[in-house]
Amino acid sequence: MALFAVLWSVVSLINSLLGGWRALSRRFGKRTEPRGEIRRAGPFLMGVYTRFWTDYSGLIRVAVAEDALYLSVLLPLRIGHPPLSIPWHEIQISTTRRFWQRFVVLTLGSEERIPLRISERIASRLGILEKLHVEAHLR
DSSP states (O other), X not given: OHHHHHHHHHHHHHHHHHHSHHHHHHHHBOOXXXXXXXXXXXXXXXOEEOGGGOBOTTTEEEEEOSSEEEEEXXXXXXXXXXXXXXXXXXXXXXXXXXXXXXXXXXXXXXXXXXXXXXXXXXXXXXXXXXXXXXXXXXX
């Protein structure tokens, strides 16, 4: 049992390094609670990927708030994955395709530039497309 726990921890830490979560946590470790209207999805989202297409599908919670994008990983895999709070001005948006599925790519952190790919359907349901469109016009 102890070996399983150690192996589980090592895999979680490797995923946080490969996927870019660790790099993001240095600047964007969650310090505040979401403000304003909040839309949530997860943890059972379909198609959530980070850098190198590291798969977080079914493991991540996403909250869209007035001040930031909030991300957290389910507790069993949280080792190396502290909750994140990324201000909207630190996020860029684009789209991409992988096979037959369309994704919205949220490039997180102006320095880190870690892609968070989520299905277009989930991005629309969370209001991410509208939120970033409005923010772009305010700049």
